[in-house]
Amino acid sequence: MQIFVTFLMAVIVYQVIIPISLYISMELVRLGQAYFMGADNDLYDESSRSRFQCRALNINEDLGQIKYVFSDKTGTLTENxxxxxxxxIHGVDYSSGKPACGSSVVVDDLIWTPKMAVRTDPQLLKLLNNDSSNEEAKLVLEFFLALAACNTIVPLVLDTRDPKQKLIDYQGESPDEQALAYAAASYGIVLVERTSGYVVIDVLGDRQRFDILGLHEFDSDRKRMSVIVSCPDKTVKLYVKGADSSMFGIINKSLELDNVRATEAHLHKYSSLGLRTLVVGMRELSQPKFEEWQLAYEKASTAVLGRGNLLRSIAANVECNIHILGASGIEDKLQDGVPEAIESLRQAGMKVWILTGDKQETAISIGYSCKLLTNDMRQIVINNNSKESCKKSLEEALARTKEHRVASSIGSPYPVLASESSGTVLALIVDGNSLVYILDTELQEELFKVATECSVVLCCRVAPLQKAGIVALIKNRTDDMTLAIGDGANDVSMIQMADVGVGISGQEGGQAVMASDFSMGQFRFLVPLLLVHGHWNYQRMGYMILYNFYKNATFVLVLFWILASQHC
Structure with a gap:
């Protein structure tokens, strides 16, 4: 009986060694860490007046273990x-802009002026204002009409101090559309009013109404949007705008080969300057063709099942034989501190990957601007249109990485990774077309081997699901912690796939923030978040756990010593 009582006493006394309170202690520590991160003024964004938000309390210490950082470009690295x-426009480059100027229209004896003025080309202004009846001027006018009509912009009229003047503020989901609408307004084609059934556009002082007959919204599969309008001259026109990779596949190159070649050359020039590019096209629909489209469009719009697929199919049927009107170049400047932040993260041993929907030349230019790419890097480019060519390119890239690793390790008694060489480092550049054939096949393993040997990875023309696939490529094959950061709906799948998701509270809505674990206002805040708070969170949580075990063990040993001394 005495033995049984002693056993029960030992169980009661020594149960302290089981750290039941550790879970509560860890949650309290995480709560304090979240408070300190939110109260840090270094993480406060003055432009948006937003503070850092910790939306998930259970992964604070993971911030100190990040190895891979996957970043969107537009709105994350740039200001958006x-x-x-x-x-x-029609094969002619108009890029000699002069200081920004605006254009005003008179509505009910009131002067309406666009809120934002953009830089204008003197040659274009002269062409539109002096002689709008010649063929070249008509093409220019058609181009800007497409910019003003082919969008989802809603013009808002704002009051000013002068009761006779009003400001037109263009509101829309896409900053690109806003920039194009303001550009058209600066050349005298001003979007004045939009309803669900029509738009009113002031064309060089002449108020015109365009009835909207149908709208095919932008989606990541088609990479373009289109609108069908009834013009004042009773013609029915289809205006289309989108990425060059999708637009050049729906035009009739045999009719305007010179125009297409010139436009492609100008697009390459704009992209090399780091500008975002869009191609604009138009097609005049005959009455039978329009009636055929209208019947199918109305049927698809009222469908209960598969409505999205039906509308995409109808859009593909009508978006063909397009006449290229021209292309635009839009600047999106880098945020402050982005190059320094990327350099700090790389010096801390992290790998920064950029995943963007922009074309290859634009992505490379931005890579140089943010110091992710340097002139002494050897670039491996994978840009193919078939599975076989992708496989061949990956095999060649893998051979280059092995050669580079061997060359880097000569004279060293230890193996050296290609990405850790003290000499020339490797940069991998892969486009979305190639990822279509790579991510869904056995080529994933080859891409993983090549990418992990490179110091820099840049993925361009990628769709939202491809971004998530790239993150999964690393997450499922390594034990390294991954972090994804983005600002828009296109980044949600990537943010949710990563171990840690960070949302930028920007101008593209709150989808990324709502899907993220942490939210902040600027990309550069990653440096104090990961290198200061992340390091402290990880270290302090480890110390707290060790202290908890030490405390319990010490307490039990003291009790054991007292109990043993009583029986001696």
Whole structure:
């Protein structure tokens, strides 16, 4: 009986060694860490007046273990404040802009002026204002009409101190559309009113109404949007705008080969300057073709099942044989401190990957601007249109990484990764077309081997699901912690796939913030978040756990010593 009582006493006394209170202690520590991160003035964004938000309390210490950082470009590395810079119209480059100027219209004896003025090309202004009846001027006018009509912009009229003047503020989901609408207004084609059934556009002082017959919204599969309008001259026109990779596939190149080649050359020039590019096209619909489209469109719009797929199919049927009107170049400046932040993260041993929907030349230019790419890097470019060519490119890239690793390790008694060489480092650049064939096949493993040997990875023309696939490529094959950061709906899948998701509270809505674990206002805040708070969170949580075990063990040993001394 005495033995049984002693056993029960030992169980009661020594139960302290089981750290039941550790879970509560960890949650309290995480709560305090969240408070300190939110109260840090270094994480406060003055432009948006937003503080850091900790939306998930259970992964604070993971911030100190990040190895891979996956970042969107537009709105994350850049300001997402678009400014129209230049245009290519029917094969002619208009890029010699002068200081910003605006255009005003008179409505009910009131002067309406667009809120934002953009830089204009003197040659274009002269062409539109002096002689709008010649063929070249008509093409220019058609281009800017497409910019003003083919969007979802809603013009808002704001009061000013002068009761006779009003400001037109263009509101829309896409900053690109806003920039294009302001550009058209600066050349005298001013979007004045929009309803669900029509738009009113002031065309060089002449008020015109365009009835909206149908709208095919932008989606990441088509990479373009279109609108069908009834013009004042009773013609029915289809205006289309989108990425060059999708637009050049729906035009009739045999009819305007010279125009297409010139536009492609100008697009390459704009992209090399780091500008975002869009291609604008138009098609005049005959009455039978329009009636055929209208019947199918109305049927698809009222469908209960598969409405989205039906509308995409109808859009693909009508978006063909397009006449290229031109292309635009829009500047999106880098945020303050982005190059320094990327350099700090890389010096801390993290790998920064940029995943963007922009074309390859634009992505590379931004890579150089943010110091992710340097002139002494050897670039491996994978840009293919078939599975076989992708496989061949990956095999060649893998051979280059092995050669580079061997060359880097010569003279060293230890193996050296290609990405850790003290000499030339490797940069991998892969486009979305290639990822279509890579991510869904056995080529994933080859891409993983190549990417992990490179110091820099830049993915361009990627769709939202491809961003998530790239994150999963690393997450499922390594034990390293991954972090994804973005600002828009296109980044939600990537943010949710990563171990840690960070949302930028920007101008593209709150989808990314709502899906994230942490939210902040600027990309550069990653440096204090990961290198200061992340390090402290990880270290302090480890110390707290060790202290908890030490405390329990010490307490039990003292009790054991007392109990043992009583029986001696």
């Amino acid at each position: 404040k678009m400014e129209f810079m230049c245009a290519s």
